[in-house]
Amino acid sequence: MSERVYLRRKWLNRIMIGLCGIAAAAAIILLALILGYTLTRGIAAMNISFLTNAAKPVGEVGGGMRNEIFGTFILVILGSILAIPVGLMAGIFLSEFANPKVALAVQFAADILAGIPSIVVGVFAYAIVVQPMHTYSALSAGIALAIIMVPIVARTAEESLRLVPNSMREAALALGITRWRAVVGVIIPGALTGIVTGIMLAVARIAGETAPLIFTALGSQFGVQGLLKPIGALPLQIYHYALSPYRDQQQQAWAGAFLLILLVLGISILVRWLSNRKRF
Amino acid sequence: MSPMKAKSWKFNRSTHFADKIFSNSTLVFAMVIVGILLSLVIVLAVNAMPAINKFGFSFIGSSSWDAVRGVFGAWPAIFGTLLTAAIGLLIAVPISMGAAIFLTELSPLWLRGPASFVIEMLAAIPSVIIGLWGLFVLVPFVRNVLESWLGSKLGFLPLFQGAPFGVGFLSAGIILAIMVIPIITAMSRDAMRAVSDQQREAMLALGATRWEMIRKAVLPNCRSGLVGAVILGLGRALGETMAVTMVIGNSYTVSPSLFAPGSTIASKIALEFSEASSGVFVGSLIELALVLFGITLVVNVIARVLLWRMTAVKGTME
Numbered sequence: 001m002s003e004r005v006y007l008r009r010k011w012l013n014r015i016m017i018g019l020c021g022i023a024a025a026a027a028i029i030l031l032a033l034i035l036g037y038t039l040t041r042g043i044a045a046m047n048i049s050f051l052t053n054a055a056k057p058v059g060e061v062g063g064g065m066r067n068e069i070f071g072t073f074i075l076v077i078l079g080s081i082l083a084i085p086v087g088l089m090a091g092i093f094l095s096e097f098a099n100p101k102v103a104l105a106v107q108f109a110a111d112i113l114a115g116i117p118s119i120v121v122g123v124f125a126y127a128i129v130v131q132p133m134h135t136y137s138a139l140s141a142g143i144a145l146a147i148i149m150v151p152i153v154a155r156t157a158e159e160s161l162r163l164v165p166n167s168m169r170e171a172a173l174a175l176g177i178t179r180w181r182a183v184v185g186v187i188i189p190g191a192l193t194g195i196v197t198g199i200m201l202a203v204a205r206i207a208g209e210t211a212p213l214i215f216t217a218l219g220s221q222f223g224v225q226g227l228l229k230p231i232g233a234l235p236l237q238i239y240h241y242a243l244s245p246y247r248d249q250q251q252q253a254w255a256g257a258f259l260l261i262l263l264v265l266g267i268s269i270l271v272r273w274l275s276n277r278k279r280f
Numbered sequence: 281m282s283p284m285k286a287k288s289w290k291f292n293r294s295t296h297f298a299d300k301i302f303s304n305s306t307l308v309f310a311m312v313i314v315g316i317l318l319s320l321v322i323v324l325a326v327n328a329m330p331a332i333n334k335f336g337f338s339f340i341g342s343s344s345w346d347a348v349r350g351v352f353g354a355w356p357a358i359f360g361t362l363l364t365a366a367i368g369l370l371i372a373v374p375i376s377m378g379a380a381i382f383l384t385e386l387s388p389l390w391l392r393g394p395a396s397f398v399i400e401m402l403a404a405i406p407s408v409i410i411g412l413w414g415l416f417v418l419v420p421f422v423r424n425v426l427e428s429w430l431g432s433k434l435g436f437l438p439l440f441q442g443a444p445f446g447v448g449f450l451s452a453g454i455i456l457a458i459m460v461i462p463i464i465t466a467m468s469r470d471a472m473r474a475v476s477d478q479q480r481e482a483m484l485a486l487g488a489t490r491w492e493m494i495r496k497a498v499l500p501n502c503r504s505g506l507v508g509a510v511i512l513g514l515g516r517a518l519g520e521t522m523a524v525t526m527v528i529g530n531s532y533t534v535s536p537s538l539f540a541p542g543s544t545i546a547s548k549i550a551l552e553f554s555e556a557s558s559g560v561f562v563g564s565l566i567e568l569a570l571v572l573f574g575i576t577l578v579v580n581v582i583a584r585v586l587l588w589r590m591t592a593v594k595g596t597m598e
Contacts, residue, residue: 013489017386023378024387024395027461031402034413034458041416089309097303098310108584109314115512115580116320116573117519119546123553123569124320127327136554147316154313180302208406211521211546215554235408239522242412250416257409268404272397 035261042258045251054223055237058246065256067223068232071138072207074224075217075233078142079149079206084199086146087153091195094154095161096183107155114151121147122212130216138224138231141217145206152202160194161187197271204267208260210235234260324570330563339567345532345548347557352564354571356532360449360542361572364524365517367453367538368460372517373510375457376464383465384472385494396469403462411526414455419446419527422454427539442537447529450538455523460513467512471505471590472498508586515579519572521546545572 049062056063090110094103121144129140164187172182188195210233218230219240225231234256241253325332331339331352342353383396423446430440475498483497484490499506529541530551545568556562
């Protein structure tokens, strides 16, 4: 009798452990499949003219995404310029100055903001920038990306500032310097790796964002013409070309995907390396 | 994370003038975050007014989307959003829970770091690339293999009837599962890791098998964290745009069949926003955005409260 109970428990144990192992393997294999397929298709489609040429009309071969690559670069810079000061200062406020109740409210707002679908952020940017200015623009896209970026930067900055030991704060103040000097000269340098990590994660996130760009950046056939004109972006062009019926454009979508994956995963691996070096 | 740190130096008396400026300017920037959130709600509501005034509450329940006559309704999009998210979670939750259990309880130590990293990488892949892969790999697979198989075995259910297009609710659901698995896995792993080892050791000392230990000592102690993780994944699935737009087929219909093409709120906005001309059309799309914002807001607030309660409980236990 008890023999049977033992046997049942033993087998249940094995089965459940096996299933958990299979689940983990499935998740990892899925990534390998997606990455492997995209990278092989991407490498096959990649060539020099993809990087150096502008988009060409359908039918002409040798078109590339030079302008879109440049556009993504500009949008990421613009988003970062707008978001990093806000995020960083908010992070400093949360970790160094806020009383617990205000901190809770700001943290909550940041977490909620981080959870808003990026397409809704795009609609918001459309309503506050594109509509009043009567034109799609790089600026509106940069603002949308900045809104996505701010909560990530703020929360990671706050977390890494909190990891700076209190003894550092006390030591700095004991030297007689003012609090803002202590923050800028001692505490921020102590948390710099974490802050940079958070910024890089946020950059990786916005570099691949597409949804908020559709009706803010719009895309442009004429390259980059300034911040108040429509602008192309790599993920946006991948989206357009993926749905294109033309084989050449589909090929370019894969090449673009390859480039975007290298960029985003490159940043992720760098972040991993940075944070490992610090903590463990 | 203790708020005591900040407090202990609030009582520092030697507040310099420059300090005042600095601390107040950090306050201003922090308030920018709150301001963005509030203005987002207000701006969306104001811009949706043409549609809200014209259709009222019937907007939610109506299924028409006719730009020529100027009559718009949200129901097919809401239906598609909820259905695809449900399919996504149905697939993602068991896999994520299994993977999280493996990562915290079963995996050899040397494998934990790399395996976690790989799963987190999956979260970093941009949505448009998942969509590209979905369009060229997943959709043909779903059309040629999965749907014909489901149709022949389970075709008596209305869920699995109809022509296998490939693009449709099923493909969108699978894509969403792929996208939320890393999120749910990572959050549940953190929740399970927060359970104290004493609980595990006590259970094993009583002679429990490893699975019994997980079932009775680990999972019950982090239940709110796990639910929070799933709801956070749900929030992500509801708002996911690009990958879904690329594989859902974009027809504006309500169908009981999972094989049918459809739309989600996000995909509808993504496809039509830059073409919308009339005030009511734009207003309707912005009202759709408002509805999506409302749904994800509720979902995210629930998730955050659950996750925060978990950390609070953990704090009092120690």
